[in-house]
Amino acid sequence: MKNKIHLYFALVFMLVSGIKLKGQKYFVSFADKNNNTYSLESPSEFLSQRAIARRVKQDIAFIPQDLPVSQAYADSVKRMGIAVLWASKWLNGVIVESSKHTLMDTLVKVSFVKDVQLIWKETARKAVAKFNKVEEGIGNLKSSAEYGVAWMQSKTVNGHYLHQNNYEGQNKVIAVLDNGFNSANTLSSFAHLWQDERILSVRDVVNPGADVFASGEHGTQVFSIMGGLLDSQLKGSAPKAAYHLIRTEDNGSECPIEEYNWVVGAEYADSIGADIINSSLGYNYFDGDFLSYSNAAMDGKTTVVTRGAQIAFSKGMFVVCSAGNEGAKSWEKITAPADANNVLAVAAMDADSIRAPFSSYGPSADYRVKPDIAAMGKGTALQNTSGNLALGDGTSFSAPVISGFVACLWQAFPQLKNTELLHVMRQCAHNYSNPDYAFGYGIPDFKKALDVSNSIERYQNSNFITYPNPFGASFTISSSADRRVNKISMYDMAGHIVYQQKISDLPVQVKGLHDLPKGLYLLKIELQKSTRTFKIVKN
Structure with a gap:
């Protein structure tokens, strides 16, 4: 069945093979999943055995949402001369590209079409810079013989305690959703992963079939914080985990399509059996005349990416995301999908456990505690695309510190459901009994989390x-x-x-x-x- 699963994911790319695309991009929502060639009685036809095992272990039922979209509907759209790029079973629709604007305006009248949304077009006005700049060099950052300059980002959350007990992410799979992984196939900190065949797959949702190693330095930096390993120089939070590298973020624009790309990437992570999603991405502003979100939309249910993150969690995956870098800007608050109820949103602090000025505040629009926890995201050690050790600022870099150590903790206690693991992560934080809107429940203590989880296991x-x-x-x-x-x-x-x-x-x-x-x-x-x-x- 493995080949059939890969065939399903390749199908929509094959639909546009050889077509030169110049149009705008839309999301076409379908009214239902009728005439489906897949069945919930045979989930192995669209989910890997590892994905099925994850759900069975956590008592998660297979529901119609899991079924792929109706291929008959996708084919009908294609026959209209519209290029189908990707399908989303969770949102029940397809991402398409077309220069036939009149046709797209009338497509909603088709019986099986529920809605059509414009989600990408060329625009002259660009949103603010997406990611904070990484500083070359490592300054006087404290180091250790084993962790090198990554020592403080481990020490501040007691993550090294997991490693001392031989929990370094073995048998856990992390899906990294980001803007590309420039040079990750050649950088020294990832050599051990390639040698052990623990980079399991790569996928470019932004530009199907493109080389994810040719663009996007941000994803590489994030990846190095988890999976990087350089003897006595750098040790990531999960150096022995396995990884899927998925590009969902477009470096050239900030449009709603990136939320849909994120959902497609998360669906792929689910279907191939990932345990954890790390997303160092956030959405609030969009380019041009696309309508940006307001703070009121950060309510855990409004934005497309937040709804996707909630669904990802419902499938048994653990979702970690950056809280956002809006703390010193007019927006101030968290960005989507940090507002999702079951997403672990991570704020940023420095090596002295002091809040980073840029770190976004909570709460969510419906006054839930957000962010959830905090980790070192100011002066975080990483490897850049030039191969040098560097320091990065941003909640983009606090999130992978946590994602890696969560993988190690889940490795130690694989019987835990993701719901239980989420409770452990919140309750092992230092400010659990008195949360605030800067650090949420506080700074997690993975030594305490290990002890708490051990109590649960007994x-x-x-x-x-x-x-x-x-x-x-x-x-x-x-x-x-x-x-x-x-x-x-x-x-x-x-x-x-x-x-x-x-x-x-x-x-x-x-x-x-x-x-x-x-x-x-x-x-x-x-x-x-x-x-x-x-x-x-x-x-």
Whole structure:
């Protein structure tokens, strides 16, 4: 089935092979997925075995959203003389290119077409610079024999503690969505990945079939923070993970198409079995007369890229993104998809754990805690495309510090669901009990996260059932065998008792939890001669 999966991803590129494209680009939304040649009963025809295994492990069902778009609809659009570039099953539509503007204006009248949106055109007015400049040279940054100049970005979050326990990302797969990976096929810090065949695939969504190693230095810099390894000079946060390198960002413009490209890239990451998405990209302003977003759109549900990120998480992947570099600008706030509820948005700080002035503030427009956590994004050590060690400023560089260490933590505890891992990451941060809108829940401590996750792993199912889990204001505990109970207690991830009740028999309903903060908790049941501990989640 592997060849069939790759055939599906190649199909839309084949549709435009040999066509010289000069038009504008649109997203054509379809009304449904009728006449589909794929079936939910045979997911191996459109998902890799690794993607299927990820979902099965996390009890995630296959739903119509997972089905590819109707090929009959895509073919019908093509027969109209419109070039089909990419299909998006999550958004149920296709990215197309056409110079027939009148045709595109009337396409919405076709029975199977729900909507047509212009998402790219040539424009004279450009948005502000996308990425902060990287400074050549490494100055007087503190270093260590093992990590070199990357020592402080590990030390500030205790990431090295994971590496000391031999968790360096083995058996975990990270998809990097960025603007290209210039020279990543020749730079010294990636030699070990090529040698071990841990760069699994590359894909250019912006320019199908193009060389991702010929453009985009930003993606290379981000990649080096995770996967880079130079003896005694640089050690990334996940040097033994495997990677998919996916170009979704267009260096030449800032138009809505990049959000759609992001979703296409995330769908590809899902289908080939990635565990983690690192996205050091953010969207708020657009070029020309495209309508830019307002702060009100950062509500976790409005922007295309945020909706895509939420869907990616729902498929069992863990999504990490940069919070944004708008803190010292008029915008000030986070950018999409940092506003997504289940995306781990990372703010930037310096080596002294002081907030970087450019780091975007929260909250989300609907007043959720954002950003989620912070990591070193000012003076972050990386390898640039010239092959030199350099320092970078931006939340673009704090996000990959976290993505790599999350891979290491998930490697240590592969039984954790992504929902549980997200709770652990928030609750292991230093300011969890008193979050703010600069660092969110604070600076994560991966040593603490490792210890917390270890506690979760020790829980025993026995004959006990807790439902619903996740719970809201109450839940019920029942048992098919051990009915005599002395006491039940609930603990937060810092070890504090948040609920306790003496009882004598099961089942019992635990009530009055309305004001309990959302998060992961441990439920301890004390029996006559033993105890049982469970993980339970408050939504």
